[in-house]
Amino acid sequence: MTSPALAAHPTKLRRSLGLWAIVGLGLGYMTPMTVFDTFGYVSDESGGVVPLAYLFALVVMLFTAISYGRMTRVYPSAGSAYTYASETIHPNFGFLVGWTALLDYLLLPLVNALLLRQYFEAFFPDISGWVWVGGYVALITLLNLWSITSTSRVNATLLIFQVVLIVVFIGLAWGALNAGAGNGTPFSIEPLYHANVQIATVVSAATIVCFSFIGFDAITMYTEEAKDANTVPKAIVLSLLIGGALFFVAGWFAQSLFPSVEGLTEGTALPELAFSVGGMLFQILFVAAAVAAVAASSLASHASVSRMLYVMGRNSSGPIGRRMSYVHPRFQTPAVAIVFVGVVSLFAAVADLDFVFSLINFGALIAFTVVNVTVILHFAVRRREVKTAGQIVRNILLPVIGVVLTVLLWVNLSGEAMMYGLIWLAVGLVTLLVMTRFFRRKLRMSLEEDEVIAEGDEGADALLPEDRALLDAADGTSNDK
Template identity: 90%
Template sequence: MTTSAPTAQPVRLRRSLGLWAIVALGLGYMTPMTVFDTFGYVSDESGGVVPLAYLFALVVMLFTAISYGRMTRVYPSAGSAYTYASETIHPNVGFLVGWTALLDYLLLPLVNALLLRQYFEAFFPDISGWVWVSAYVALITLLNLWSITSTSRVNATLLVFQVVLILVFIGLAWGALNAGAGNGTPFSIEPLYHANTQIATVISAATIVCFSFIGFDAITMYTEEAKDANTVPKAIVLSLVIGGGLFFVAGWFTQSLFPSVEGLTEGTALPELAYSVGGMLFQILFVAAAVAAVAASSLASHASVSRMIYVMGRNGSGPISRSLSYVHPRFQTPAVAIVLVGVVSLFAAVADLDFVFSLINFGALIAFTVVNITVILHFAVRRREVKTAAQIVRNIVLPVIGVVLTVVLWLNISPDAMIYGLLWLSIGLIILLALTRLFRRPMRLSLEEDQVISTGDEGEDALLAEDRRRLDAAE
């Protein structure tokens, strides 16, 4: 009598994240302290209406957040826009969207390491930047390797610290305004609109600050690690609204207190702003909060991009794809993808911040546009849910508005961002041609963890289940 050996179960990501842990990861990724570091530049670009630029960007992102939430319910995968485009449009399109989005997701951990290098080089100019970058990247990589739970807890602690310091700044600014500084009152409408406000400059500034909102979309990368995948759409909206509220209020009080940015350093105004409202001690604490913000963003961005690489590797074939989709059996984290992100982040020791920033928004805005399009294709075209006024609004009007607004922002990004972004996209197209042998071989798509979850509509759930059966049969 013979018995067959039990089939080894594949190692999967651990479902350990609750709603607020995911929201905190999104907020950590967004880095609320950014509003102060970029204040001088954004105020000059917007014509002195920083909160209006954030408000415009927030409205654009809200339409896109709704689309992300809806597609997350349909395809609860860690692949985000890559998965939605692959499933709804075509796997080849999905690859190009994922490749373009990688430009932003891969660079943000590098940006954070670069910022930390600059902080420490200012204090210790005799020590090589390689030392700080290597030690910092190693620490962030090890924390991400250990477990998503530990990453989440450290991120939450750092996030609370920076939010507390932001609230203290607002309190000090309130007191200074009541004492006659700046506009002389916290209730002046000048930070939001004045006689010289121009819509063109506001949109231009909004293309800059939309970088600060990149993070709410990265929440979808944790779908396969959420205790309940139904909480992810709610976490997307919560992180966006809370983060947008912090940006708007902090921007309002800062602009009220500093209606003119003359004398402020354009790219690093944070220490000067802190000293102006609270003196030396508060400046030290505020800079410490900025370092905490960089660390929190590093943890969250490193975690999210490694999940995207993991899913893209899982959908490929060959030794490289198998390596990228490797999940550590003990820690249940995508170990090889995490280490790869760490290696890329080491280039922060030699990279130039202005050059890297010029690339960040290109892929994100393309991903946002495509996700809005997938909502239209999935619900309005494939499912033909356009029979009632409510369905037309949900499935056509709202995502079309999202497409238009994100395209407006995309067309207003800097020339450098457009040139280098298109170059990166061209490299992705060449890789796609090689992988598909000039489109003669189809891209493989394997969702594995993805399964249809309840949407609250029995008819829609049945249609989703039927779609999954068709996809499984096709595979």
């Protein structure tokens, strides 16, 4: 039984986010400055074609982004892949998908806190990492508790700062290349292709940089806070294309300046790249932009994973789930879930960055693969929309390509990522067995205010397109009231 204190509070999130606010949260999550942090490692792994690795990853993500956009229209809930798998396949399977996705969603706020700890420890080695992590995590948690609108505004300010510095870097790099540095010209195709390029190394590098694109999918977490349900599919594609363009262009100029990474520190190339084009002053500003990027990603990732925990809690009948689904009566934010993410992020004071990175892409690529599969099952199998060539392309061909490409990246993950990812999945399976009493108890699935759009095997799935249009129109009218 739900306690009176919990029952008395509202259970819905506030619809306050417009298109560009959501795009900004997605870009903040993606952290455009990452291209410089990882440049040395990706250049070495790809054989000197960083922009090609980003382009390959972008193509993979575009197919998956289309699938996310389509499924968020069908199930406009904040649960993302967890919701789509639960509704389309089975709640038990959906729980495992959500559990696996938590591996990257829950760890990214921790990664950002860990990066900030490393930045400040380099300047102040005598101060304990707990001081930096504790203060930083408390600030990010309070901003997320306050309201999603305030989170969005702070994120936008930090995002603009880092994009301006990236544009300045590109301008300075253009001048340096014209002056004879690196390849000697900004128009060389060497950063994209040269005689020693091997597809295997490009794919291997793409599995690394796909981490940078995690964020477009997290946009679906804001579905229940978007002013208009149609905003989210547009924001998914826009954030992916804008982020991909920033990664590609910045990677192109960095690779043009440094055809070889000899002399660059593999894990900390960002300050060295900045110093090479603009000297000490620009290096300071560029590092400041990197700190801003970490803060923006912290805000966006903390907000999105708390929404996923909120939806998973809303669909649970246990005491833990009920508390995760608690919405603060004044701020209308998922308060308990936000605080929980903050507590997990505190482990950044002792965590190892390489170990955490090895876990993140495992969960993301599984979620991407499953979302593509749900498109096929929902539109081609359930609704049998395979009568025309256009329907076959949209409902079978495009998601199948998405599945193949994401699986290709997944099987190229490191052995360490596979091992720890499978351990996490096994823990999730044990948790599911306990929750369902070895599948004797059913998991509850609730989309709250949007349930009418996806009632199960009947309802929306059985509607003709013209009937669905009427339902969508009615839903839009109700949301405007």
